[in-house]
Structures are given as structure tokens and as C-alpha cells.
Amino acid sequence: MDFYIGLLQVIGVHTLLGLSAWCILHTGQVSMAQGGFFAIGAYAAGMLTAMAGWSLGPALLIAALIASLIAIAIGFPALRVKGLMLVVATTAFAEIVRLVFFNLKWQVQTPNGPIGPDGGLGFGGIRYFPANGWSGLEILTLIWCLVAGVMLVLWLLDRSRIGTLWRAVGEDEVAAQSAGINLTAAKVSAFGIGGAIAGLAGGIFSHNTTHIEHGNFTILLATFAIAYPIIGGLKSLLGTLVAVVFIQGFLIEGLRFLGDWRSLLFGAMILAIMLIRPTGLLSAPLRLSLFNSKRNAPVDDGKTGAGHA
Amino acid sequence: MLKVENLARYFGGIKAVDGIDFDIHRGEILGLIGPNGSGKSTTVNLIAGLYAPTTGRVTYEGQDLHSLLPHERANLGIARTFQNIRLFGQLSVWQNLWAARVVRETGWSGLKERWFSTATQGKLETEAYLEFCGLQHKRDQLAANLAFGEQRRLELARAAISGAPLLLLDEPAAGMNSEEIEDLDQRIRKLRDQGKTIMLIEHHMELVMGVCDRVVVLNFGRKIAEGKPEEVQQNAQVQAAYLGSDSDDAFMQAALQA
Numbered sequence: 001m002d003f004y005i006g007l008l009q010v011i012g013v014h015t016l017l018g019l020s021a022w023c024i025l026h027t028g029q030v031s032m033a034q035g036g037f038f039a040i041g042a043y044a045a046g047m048l049t050a051m052a053g054w055s056l057g058p059a060l061l062i063a064a065l066i067a068s069l070i071a072i073a074i075g076f077p078a079l080r081v082k083g084l085m086l087v088v089a090t091t092a093f094a095e096i097v098r099l100v101f102f103n104l105k106w107q108v109q110t111p112n113g114p115i116g117p118d119g120g121l122g123f124g125g126i127r128y129f130p131a132n133g134w135s136g137l138e139i140l141t142l143i144w145c146l147v148a149g150v151m152l153v154l155w156l157l158d159r160s161r162i163g164t165l166w167r168a169v170g171e172d173e174v175a176a177q178s179a180g181i182n183l184t185a186a187k188v189s190a191f192g193i194g195g196a197i198a199g200l201a202g203g204i205f206s207h208n209t210t211h212i213e214h215g216n217f218t219i220l221l222a223t224f225a226i227a228y229p230i231i232g233g234l235k236s237l238l239g240t241l242v243a244v245v246f247i248q249g250f251l252i253e254g255l256r257f258l259g260d261w262r263s264l265l266f267g268a269m270i271l272a273i274m275l276i277r278p279t280g281l282l283s284a285p286l287r288l289s290l291f292n293s294k295r296n297a298p299v300d301d302g303k304t305g306a307g308h309a
Numbered sequence: 310m311l312k313v314e315n316l317a318r319y320f321g322g323i324k325a326v327d328g329i330d331f332d333i334h335r336g337e338i339l340g341l342i343g344p345n346g347s348g349k350s351t352t353v354n355l356i357a358g359l360y361a362p363t364t365g366r367v368t369y370e371g372q373d374l375h376s377l378l379p380h381e382r383a384n385l386g387i388a389r390t391f392q393n394i395r396l397f398g399q400l401s402v403w404q405n406l407w408a409a410r411v412v413r414e415t416g417w418s419g420l421k422e423r424w425f426s427t428a429t430q431g432k433l434e435t436e437a438y439l440e441f442c443g444l445q446h447k448r449d450q451l452a453a454n455l456a457f458g459e460q461r462r463l464e465l466a467r468a469a470i471s472g473a474p475l476l477l478l479d480e481p482a483a484g485m486n487s488e489e490i491e492d493l494d495q496r497i498r499k500l501r502d503q504g505k506t507i508m509l510i511e512h513h514m515e516l517v518m519g520v521c522d523r524v525v526v527l528n529f530g531r532k533i534a535e536g537k538p539e540e541v542q543q544n545a546q547v548q549a550a551y552l553g554s555d556s557d558d559a560f561m562q563a564a565l566q567a
Contacts (some may be wrong), residue, residue, distance in 0.1 A: 161411045164400075170410040171397035178357060178391075179409040179469055180383035 005136040009208055013183020016201035017221075018043050018228030018240040019150055023194035025229050026163075027187050031085075032077040033074055036097035037195045040275035041102055041202025042212050043117060046126040049207065050115050051275035056207065064196040075188040077298050094222050103212040106210035107225040111295050122213025143204055150197055151237050153263055157193075158237070164299070166190055231273055233280020242281050246273075249265035310335045310357070310506055311387070311475060313506040314406070316365035317530075318351055319413045325351040325531035328365065333475065338341075338497065338507045340521035342514075344550055349510045350392055353477050357389050358382045369475070379529060384412070388473035398453030402444050405436045405452050409467045434470060437552045441496070442466035458489045462481070465496060475506045482513040494520050519540065 019040055045063035048054040054062075074093055081089055101123075107116035117123040129139055131255045157163050169176045169186040177183055206212045228247070232239030251269055255262045273281065311333040318326045326348040333339050343349050354360045356367050358379040362520060367374045374382055383389075397405050410431050439445050442462040447455065452463060461481060468476050479495070482490050490513060497520055501507060511517045518538045526534040526541055528550040534541050543548055 007325075050386060051455075118429055118460065154453060161414065164408045164411060167399045167400055167404070172395050174359065174379075175395035175397065177379040178389050178395075180380050180388075180412040180473075181408070182378075183381050297441055 002197055005140050007249065007253055009136070009140050012147050013201050013205050013208065014142070014224065014228065014244045014248055015147050015241050016197055016204070017225045018151060018232070018244055019085075019147075019154060019237065020196075020198035021225040022229040022234065022237065022240055023166075023190045023197065024152070025226065026166040026170050028078075028173065028288055029187060029189040029239070030079065030125060030226060031090045031191070031194070032086050032219065032226070033071070033093045034194065034198045034225035035217050035219065035285075036154050036207070037071050037095035037198035038202040038215075038221065038225070039065045039094075039097050039217035040070055041106075041199030042206035043123060043163065043202075044199070044213065045203030046123055046206040047106075047116065049128040050123075050126045060200055060203040064199040067199025067202065071198075072188055074157045074221040075191030076184075077198075078191065079184055079187055091219060091222070094217070094219060095124065098214045098217050101217070120214065122211055123206070126212070128207050130210070139208060143208070144166070146204065147201065147241075150200070151241075154237055157297035159193070162189065170206060179277070182274050199283040202273040206241040229280075231270070231281060233282045236282050239280050240284035246281070256268055310370060311508075313352075313356070313563045314366050314368070314523055316355055316367065317363045318348075318350070318355055318360055319363045325361075326355065326527075329527065329530070329532045331525045331532065331535060333506060335474075335506050336501070336504070336522075337522040338501055339507060340522055340524040341510045341518040341527065342512070342517055342524060343527035345485045347527040347550075349527055352527070353389060353479050353508075353510055354381075356477060358385060359553055360362070362466055367541055381471065385469060386473045387475045387477065388468040388471045389449075390461075390478040390479055390481060390485065394457075394460045394464050396452040396460055396464055396467070401449050402452055402455070402465065403439065403448040405463055405467055406438050406470050407431070409471045410435055410438075413472055421446060433522065438466045438470040441499070443470070445447050458485060461485065461489075461493070462496070465493075465500075469503075469505065475498070477508045477510070479510045481509070481514060482511055482516050487512075490516055 017034060020037065021031065022036075030098060033119050041063040044066045045056075047055060048059035048062060074090070078086055078089060082162045101117065102120055104117045105119045107114040108120060112125070115125045132141075138275045165176075165181050165186050166189075168179065168181055173183060176186070205216075209216075224247070227244045229240045231247070232241070232243030247270075251262075254267055258265060313329060313331050315328050315330060316326055317324070317328045329348075329352065331339075341352065351360065355362050356374075358374065358377060358381075369382075369385060369387060370409050372385070374385075377385065406466060414431060425550065428468060436445075439448055442459075442465065444455075444463060446467075447459070452460065457461065465478070465481060468478070481497075482493055485493065494516055497507060497509065509517065509521060521538055524536065524538050525532060525540045526532075526544070528546050529545075532545045533546045533550060536544075
């Protein structure tokens with residue numbers, strides 16, 4: 001039972017992480033910095049509860065805010081670079097964040113001994129949940145309430161003006177500009193909101209595991225973060241959740257009995273998914289994807305004359 | 310309305326636009342024509358702000374556009390279409406129009422208007438322009454899946470719905486058949502009747518000569534003629550530019566006499 005509760009907790013945290021990347025992908029940018037924002041949230045929230053004695057709610061809020069502000073600061077220079085250059089720049093940022101935490105030593109004395117980030121040894125003793133007697137199930141409930149809340153906010157956002165503008169920028173920046181859309185505002189707001197969600201996810205993550213270290217926040221984490229919404233399909237928020245369940249639940253845990261073969265199958269399955277559903281798991285009704293060539297054919301209403309596309 | 314003064318843009322040693330002047334007057338349809346590579350599209354991109362000019366300046370209603378970004382120029386009142394259609398492909402027809410419309414709704418009044426009244430101004434306008442481009446029956450289709458002519462119409466409607474009084478249409482008839490061009494002609498006139506000012510960059514002589522009040526002719530980045538369509542047609546320099554010095558190009562000849 002504990003195993004399934006733990007798995008569902010991981011799925012929840014990773015869904016939040018995937019949703020943070022979803023925001024930024026919507027504006028047509030690929031950010032590898034999500035792992036970095038996640039790490040910032042994790043350390044910030046952990047330090048606030050374990051070292052400063054805050055309660056969890058405000059700590060998560062402030063952690064999300066800090067991650068968001070740093071994401072906005074990253075978003076401005078990121079406007080100058082596009083595509084692969086942005087991937088390189090944000091990867092560099094994520095590595096810098098990781099190395100900062102690798103070297104960060106800042107401990108305070110408590111009755112239970114020194115507590116705080118201890119460089120390469122990591123940051124242990126983030127024991128808010130055990131100290132306040134939370135059970136695994138209660139933590140799980142909290143995580144999924146947050147997931148639901150974030151999804152609701154993003155769902156509303158996607159239907160609002162901001163969502164439309166994000167999508168328009170993601171489709172064609174030049175056309176969006178010419179339609180009067182402020183690229184800076186669109187991209188930076190996506191970074192800010194994405195950063196806040198990643199920071200929130202990180203804060204929950206550090207309290208759930210009670211011990212974090214720089215090795216939790218490698219480039220692999222950032223890769224997962226953007227893989228979820230891409231594999232799930234950018235059209236719907238639920239796609240990200242489905243992709244997390246598929247990867248974390250099925251490919252990583254479900255195939256564990258295969259031993260060493262699992263890694264091999266992991267790659268093959270991802271490849272297969274991208275071949276069968278090139279625009280994401282939930283992008284369109286399944287039967288249509290088998291006839292992709294037909295769906296993309298130009299539509300002729302009979303009035304405009306044929307043979308122009 | 311719009312004033313272009315000594316505008317120039319060099320790409321390395323190539324003088325794409327080499328010091329041109331012209332005005333666009335409120336309420337007119339101005340044609341900007343010229344052979345391939347004469348600098349028409351560069352001129353549009355300079356006015357819209359996608360390129361910075363090498364020299365010269367553009368003023369809109371007396372305001373220098375020099376330091377304004379493309380979206381600021383659009384919000385000021387200059388909308389455009391593109392030579393190669395640029396729609397938001399994975400958005401529906403309706404969303405394409407909606408995106409260009411909602412940009413104007415900012416702050417709390419925009420929010421209130423959108424969420425707390427049943428038939429909002431924005432939605433009504435979007436419906437009206439959907440009808441204008443004749444795509445009501447395809448409102449929920451992805452723009453990328455439309456036929457070529459429909460995409461052109463949608464792009465025109467997207468420029469118009471932005472509310473900008475000045476529209477820059479970059480070769481809207483490219484790739485269209487004669488029926489569609491006739492249709493486009495009607496739509497352009499309709500926009501003018503709605504009070505829009507239009508600059509039409511075009512290759513298709515029949516359309517230009519039919520619909521334009523005034524024509525500016527470019528060649529090698531310089532203005533070689535300006536005036537009423539029938540005057541420009543008679544201009545020897547223009548004929549030379551289009552036909553070459555020994556004029557035996559029957560197609561262009563026919564086009565000029567259209």
C-alpha cells in the first residue's frame with residue numbers, strides 16, 4: 001500500500017513539473033530550466049520550514065514566488081534567443097542552479113543538531129510532515145489537491161485572453177507581433193507562471209522526501225519535465241497527467257520486473273509513442289492518427305476552386 | 310495619414326529600398342507595385358517594424374514610428390498581411406480572429422466585458438468578421454487545414470479585426486485564380502467602405518488598376534512613378550521597368566492595358 005501511495009505522490013509532483021513546462025511550451029519555447037526552478041522551490045521551501053520554522057503553506061507560497069521571480073529574470077534574456085539556443089541557455093542555467101546548491105553550505109543550530117544545506121551531502125531533515133504527524137495518505141491528498149488547483153487555474157487561463165495569446169505566439173511569433181501581441185509580455189508571463197508551478201512542485205517534493213541533494217536536479221529531471229507535455233500532447237492539460245502516469249507508473253515502475261531490459265524498453269516505448277501519436281497521446285481521437293495524411297489534406301468547399309494548395 | 314520620407318534599407322551591398330518618399334491619405338486605396346525585387350515587401354516590413362530602416366523615417370498621424378516595436382505599431386493602427394500567409398495554424402478559424410481581437414481588451418473593463426455579459430462586443434465583432442471572410446461554416450476548423458484561398462481570406466479578416474485604420478496587404482492575390490481575385494476585389498472595396506485605408510502591394514495588374522485610387526511604382530528600390538492608375542500605365546519608365554526596353558512580353562502588355 002505504501003508503495004502505491006508513494007508512487008501516486010511521485011506522479012502528482014511530476015504532473016506539477018510537467019504542467020510548468022506546458023506553460024512555456026505553449027509560447028513555442030523549449031525550456032530546460034524547469035529542473036532549476038524545481039530545485040529553487042525545493043531548497044527555498046525546505047529552508048523556510050526546517051531552518052526558519054515556518055509552516056508549510058506560507059513556505060510553499062514564498063518558494064513558488066521566488067522561483068517565479070527567478071524565472072521572470074531568466075525569461076527576459078531568453079527573449080533574445082530562440083529554438084536550440086534557448087535550450088542551451090536554459091540548460092546552462094539549470095546546471096548553474098545545481099552547482100550553486102552543490103556548493104551551498106548554510107546551517108543553523110537547532111535542538112536536534114545542525115540543519116540546513118550541507119553542500120554535496122545535501123539538505124536533510126526537512127521533517128515538517130513527520131513532525132506534524134501527517135500520514136502518507138494526507139500528504140497524497142495535499143499533493144493532488146494542488147495538482148487539481150493548478151490544473152483548474154491553467155484550464156481557465158487557457159480559455160482566457162492570456163491562453164489565446166500564448167498559443168498565438170507559439171504558432172507564429174511574427175504574425176502574433178503584427179496582430180498587436182506583445183511578445184515580451186507573453187513569453188515572460190509564461191516563464192513566470194511556469195516557474196511558480198515548478199517552484200511549488202519542488203517545495204512539495206523536498207518535504208515529501210525530507211532529504212534533497214543536487215543529484216535530484218540533474219538535466220534528466222528537466223528532460224522529463226518537457227517530455228511529459230510533449231508526449232501527452234499540448235492540446236490538453238490532461239495529456240500531461242496521462243503522460244506522467246504512463247512514464248512514471250508504467251514505464252518506470254510497471255516494468256521494473258524486467259530488470260536490465262527495462263531501460264531498453266523505456267527508450268523503445270517512447271519512440272513507439274512518438275511514431276504512433278506524433279502530436280501527443282491525447283492530441284486527437286485515436287482513429288484519426290492512423291490516417292494522418294488524409295487529415296492534413298487541404299479542404300475544399302467547392303466555391304474557391306480546387307488545386308491551389 | 311502615413312508618411313514615408315527618404316526611407317532606405319540596405320542588406321550588405323544590396324540596396325533593397327533606396328530612399329523612397331510617399332504618403333498614404335486617409336480613406337484611399339494606394340497601390341504599391343513594381344517588378345520582382347523592386348523593394349515592395351521590404352517597404353512593408355519597414356513600415357510594420359520588422360526591419361529597422363538604414364536611413365529615413367516613417368510617421369503615422371504625425372508620430373515618428375522609429376522607436377516602436379511591431380506590436381506597438383499594430384496597436385497604434387497599422388495592421389498587415391503577409392506575402393507568405395502567416396496564420397496561427399493550430400488554432401481554429403474563430404480563435405485566429407479572436408486572438409487578434411482580444412489584444413485590444415486590456416484591464417478590468419476588458420475582463421468584465423468578456424466574462425460578465427452574454428453577447429460581448431468582442432464576440433459580436435468576431436462573428437461579423439467571420440462572415441466577412443465567409444468562413445462561418447468552418448469556424449472550428451484548424452487554420453492550417455483550410456484551402457489556400459480561405460487562408461488568404463482569413464488573414465485579411467485577421468488584419469481587419471484588429472481595429473487598425475490602416476491595412477498593409479502584401480500580395481493578397483498571389484496564387485489566386487481570377488474568380489478569387491474578383492472576390493478579393495470586392496472585399497477590399499468593402500473594407501474601404503468601412504472606413505479603412507489600404508495599401509495594396511500587388512503583382513496582379515488587373516486588380517491594382519481596378520481597385521486603387523493611386524499607384525506608386527518602385528524599381529530597384531527607387532520610386533519611378535506615382536499617380537492615378539491610368540497615368541502610371543502610360544508612363545514610359547514604368548513600361549520599360551515592367552517590359553524591359555524591347556517590349557515584346559505579351560502577357561505584361563496585356564496586363565498593362567487591362
